[in-house]
Amino acid sequence: MNAPALRYLVAVNDEEQHALWPADTPLPAGWWPEGCSGTEDECMAHVDQVWPDIRPLSLRRRLAGKEDS
Known part of the structure; x- marks a missing residue:
């Protein structure tokens, strides 16, 4: 089985x-559920779709500010 x-x-x-x-495990401080749950493959497929730029938000913002200058 x-x-x-x-x-x-x-x-x-x-x-x-x-x-x-x-x-079934509590999330650590600073993390919250995004809304998707399922098997590992289902969740990975979702992450691949919604998170194409894996750089942290603060870095993306900083680089976007430099590009605008």
């Missing part, structure tokens, strides 16, 4: 970084 697949949720922080987290 196969063990049930682990369920994950996609978590996000203030820097808009994404992480997969076991659904």
Whole structure:
């Protein structure tokens, strides 16, 4: 008999970084559920779709400011 697949949720922080987290484990401080949950593959596919630029938000903002100058 196969063990049930682990369920994950996609978590996000203030820097808009994404992480997969076991659904039955409390998130650490500074992270909150993004809204997607499922298998590891389902969550990874979602992250690939919604997080194309993996640089932290503060870096993206800083670089965007330099590009505008």
